[in-house]
Amino acid sequence: MCDFLGAAKMIRGVPKEISDMKEELESIENFINNADRIADAEDDNASEGIKARIKQLIEASFGIQDVIDEYMICQEQPSGFANFVKTIILRRQIAYKIQKIKSQISEMNDTSGKEHSLHIQSSLEQGSSSTATNFNMENLRKAQFCIDEDDVVGFEVPRDILIDWLIEEREVHTIVTIVGKGGQGKTTLAKKVFDDNKIVKHFDCHVWIRVSQSYNIEGLLRDMLHKFYEQQGANLPQSIHQMNRESLVDEVRNYLQEKRYVIVFDDVWSLHFWDDIKFAMIDNKKGCKILITTRNMDVANACKKSSFVEVYEMKGLAEQQSLELFNKKTFHDLNGRCPENLIDISFKIVEKCNGLPLAIVLIGGILSCKDRNTSEWYKFSENLNIELKEDLKIKKIVGLGYHDLSYNLKSCLLYFGLYPEGCIVPTNILIRQWMAEGFVKDDMVKTLEDVADGYLTDLISRGLVQVVSISIDGRAKSCCVHDLVHALILEKCEELSFCKNISEDDQSSLSGMVRRLSIAIRFDNLMENIENSQVRSLLVKTLNESLARRIPTKYRRLNVLDLEHVGLLDVPKDFGSLTHLKYFRFRENFRGDRCVLPKAIGMLKNLETLDLTRTSFQAMPKEICKLRKLRHFLGYNMSLIQLKDGIGGMTSLQTLRDVYLDGGENEVVKLIQELGKLKHLRELVLIGVRSGYMSAISSSINEMQKVEKLQIRANGYDTVIDMHLNSPPPMLRHLTLDGKLEMLPLWIPKLQNLVKLKLKYSQLTDDKMKLLKSMPNLLTLSLSNNAYEAERLHFQDGWFENLKQLYLEDLENLNYIIIDEGALRSLKKLSLTFLRHLKTLPTGIQHLKKLGVLSIKQMSHLFSQAFFFDEGKVHWSFKHVPVVEIIHHPIN
Structure with missing residues (x-):
């Protein structure tokens, strides 16, 4: 009887115990965070003792996480007598597990050494809330971290030397190697060379391949083929995934047979790399080049056995260059200007970086998040002396950046350990995984996605995460970590059982x-x-x-x-x-x-x-409607007709794409009406839209006031998109309309936050284009597949003053483009593709003073003749453009 009463008491006390365990978990995480930093600062003997203790606590924290999760699942059991009995049994099991964890923590505290006073004051021991210091998240920087240009300096001279080597007329293919220590900027230099207009124009084929220590030849060859097909705008054949090495080598050689190519192999470690890859690098006597970056001079020497090799050995940045880079990184909000009270101490800190760009960027990243207090900076400099002693060690500096993070930010950074070295990770995937892991803490104002985006911004601003690609409005689309940061991540993942x-x-x-x-x-x-x-x-x-x-x-x-x-x-x-x-x-x-x-x-x-x-599914089962916590639902031409009676209850949805509207008209209209109940939706893609759905679509989108990205694709190019939005989403940033527009909707020019507009099959005329000319935040405009039907496109003075990217593709009737002085004054990229009747470059292109990229693809023979051979009349007009991309497959 006593045992029964005791068990009943334990079960009743589970909710309170769970609440205490959540606080205990926070205390343990705070302890692990501090102990890990102390362990790295101690000598080997003391460090091993602390790390052993950390391992024990990590195991205890895993147990707490499991118990909390089990309890939450238990609480979500549906009602009914059978489930009631099941819940009681589960609660009893949870209660016993709680008691076991209590005993473990108590035993650890009793047996642990006191030399570092590392002791957790357990809330479970006390039966009350934890007395340990509460975990306080660092204040994240409020400003959006925007990268308009690379924060790099001092690469002008080596860039020009390498470009000369690569475009040098030599019939046999040549290997150019960049050799330097980790953190010297080999990859950054190679990227500046690779993207230079002289290189882009000189070679028919340009490919960048990340190699790293754990490369796999078959994987590298597939990566190359993927990029070959991508450059042609084609999908990689699925058969590539089943090919062996010999077949892959043949595929690569066949593609490169008639091309003058330049291929970059970044971060090569193995002395045998060239022997492994050279059979795919066909020597077609067209002056092809291979660019290799490596830390090891022996890698360069190993290539000399079978090829002509040029070697460039990296040097550290000069004093003034180091200071310039430091100021750019540390005082980004001040446009790289150092406050007067910090000039002297900044110089002292930069001196200790010995000209290594990565060290400067990481230290600058740490200091950019600290108060600009002179005494605090001097203290930091003194600690830097202790850490580095006589020789600069990049590992120590990476460690400084890592230990300056809060526990949650450390977990977010360590998550890159799940990805291979050099892997480029899409940020939306990374953020959603962080959320699923529980790294992202609730905020009363922001969504979890916005909080996670702030975490990523912070890691980028500190230099621990690198942006690979950004959207037109400055948001990171993909990212990676430097190989030296990745090495520290792997080490920490092992130590912390991450x-x-x-x-x-x-x-x-x-x-x-x-x-x-x-x-x-x-x-x-x-x-x-x-x-x-x-x-x-x-x-x-x-x-x-x-x-x-x-x-x-x-x-x-x-x-x-x-x-x-x-x-x-x-x-x-x-x-x-x-x-x-x-x-x-x-x-x-x-x-x-x-x-x-x-x-x-x-x-x-x-x-x-x-x-x-990227996977085709049969019709989605109606049971999906039970997923009331689902926030992001992404598919490929998904048929959701089975969800027409319940999807409106999935009110947590923020992303829904790509929904194919198949089925009878009444059923589809019912589905669309249900979508109008999704008040928190931020992104929606509808495909296969018919004219009969327009009224329902308009009504539903009027209800979606939080939508930021919207795509409407008609089921045929003659289907009219006639959306009447009385209350268009005010935060709409990206809009894509694929279908005929009998008139340009008047609500589009009123979208004050729209940054990207893509129109396809729209059949617009010149007078309709005038409605778009003054949109204040429009940065990207894409017109394709007869989105514009007139013969002449005239950008008049004052039109599209803030536009940065203009894409014109497959506009069958277009003969002339005229750009007045004062039009498109902010344009950075102009892309002309498959404009079969365009006779020459846009008249007035010389007025585009900020134009950085001119992309010309698959133009007519008449256009090509004027462009390539009449340099006296045409070339002068675009010679100010730094990068000109030409893919010359003439159309008839």
């Missing part, structure tokens, strides 16, 4: 705690070794079907599941057992068949992201 990354050359031991796992190889025995571990995140590439089907039964605690290139025909039917799952990405199924999503998808009540892009 994740394991299994690549081709690193089938490392999976003993101990495996919390997050990334697998980039096909290794049948691997899954058996980890099936009993508490894996919470699983990122898999090239896993065979039989092993992939075991995931739902062997990894029930998954929060994140990312399957790419796995070749599954269907999603496993028992997928619904993954009740903890918050993020599911199933992309690029190369089987070629339409996949099936099981009804069990409706059991994933915690799912926040369902990413099914």
Whole structure:
């Protein structure tokens, strides 16, 4: 009887215990954060003791996270007697687990050494709220971090030397190598050379390949082929994924056979690299070049055995150049001007960086987030002395940047450890994974997505994360980390049991705690070794079907599941057992068949992201409507007609794309009306739109006041898009309309926040274009596939004053483009593609003083003759443009 009463008391006390455990978890995370920093600063003996303690606490924190998650799932059980009994049993199990964790923490505190006074004052021991210092998130910088140009200096002379070597007329192909220490800016220099207009014009084919330490030849060859096809605007054939090395080499050689090419192999480590890749680099006697960046002079020497090699050895930045780079990074908000009170100390700090760009950027990133207090900066400089002693060590500086982060930001940075070295990660994928992991803390004002975007902005501003591509309005689209930062991340991931990354050359031991796992190889025995571990995140590439089907039964605690290139025909039917799952990405199924999503998808009540892009599915099951926490639903021509009676209840949705409107008109209209209930939607893509749907679409979009991106694609180019928006979304930033516009909607010019407008098949005339001329924030305008039907396009003085990018493609009737002085005064990129009747370059192109890129693709023979051969009349008008891209496949 006493045992029963005791158990009942334990069960009743579970909610209070869970609340205490959440505070305890916060205390432990705060402790781990501080102890990790102390461990790195101590000598080896003391450090090992602290790290052992950290390992214990990490294991305890994992146990707490599991118990909290189990409790939350338990609370979400539906009502009913059977579920009531089940809930009681689960609560009892949770209560016993709580008691076990209490005992573990108490034992750790009793047995731990006192030499560093590292002791957690447990809220569980006290039975009350934690007395440990509360975790305070650093104030994130409010300003949007915008990159208009590379913050690099001192590369003008080496850039010109390398360009001369690459365009030098030499019949046989030549290898140019850039050799330098880590952090000296080899990749940055190579990129400036690669993007230079002289290089772009000189070569027919330009490809950039990241190699790194753990390269795989087959992977590099597929990457090259992918970029070849991408340059042609074509999709990579699925057969490429099944090809062996010999077939891939043949494919590459065939493509390069008639081309003068330049290929960059960035970050080469292996002395055998050139021997591995040279068979694909056909010497066609056209003066082709290969550019290699490496830290090892022996790599350059190894290439000399079979090719002519030029070697450029990097030097450190000069004193003035170092100071200029430091000021750009540290005082970005002051346009790189150092305040007078910090001039002397800034000079002292920069001196200690020995001219290494990465060291300067990282230290500048740390100081950019600190108060501009002279005494604090002097203290930082003194600590920098202690850290670096006599010789500068980049690892120490990277460590300084890492330890200056809050616990949550550290976790966000460490997440790059799940991706291979040099991997470019789309930011929207990264942010959604951070959210699923619980790294992103709730904010009473901002959405989780906006908070996560602030985290990324902070990591970028500190120099720990690098932006690879940005949108026209300055937002990061993709990012990566420097290889030296990645090395520290992997080291910390091992020390903190954060994740394991299994690549081709690193089938490392999976003993101990495996919390997050990334697998980039096909290794049948691997899954058996980890099936009993508490894996919470699983990122898999090239896993065979039989092993992939075991995931739902062997990894029930998954929060994140990312399957790419796995070749599954269907999603496993028992997928619904993954009740903890918050993020599911199933992309690029190369089987070629339409996949099936099981009804069990409706059991994933915690799912926040369902990413099914690049894979064709049959009609989505109506059970998806049960996913009331789903925020991002992405697919490829998805048929959602089965959801017509319930999708309006999915009120957490922020992203919904690409929805194909198939079925009977009444059913489709019902579906569209339901979409109008999604008040928090930020992005919507509708495909296969018919004229009969326009009234329903207009009504629904009038209700979507938070939409920022909208695409409407008609089912045929003669279908009229006639949307009447009485209350268009005020925050709309990106708008794409594919279909005929009998008149330009009057609500479009009223969109004050619109930055990107893409029109296709619109059949606009000159008088309708005038309505767009004065939109204040429009930065990108794209007109394609007869979006504009007149013979002449005239940009008059004052038109499109803020426009930065203009894309004109496949406008069949266009004969002349005229640009008056004072028009398009902010334009940075002009792209002309497949304009078959355009006779010459735009008249007045010389007025575009800020034009940085002129892209010309697949123009008529008449246009090509004037452009290429009449330099006396045409060339002068665009010689001020730094980069001119020419893809010359003449059309008739």
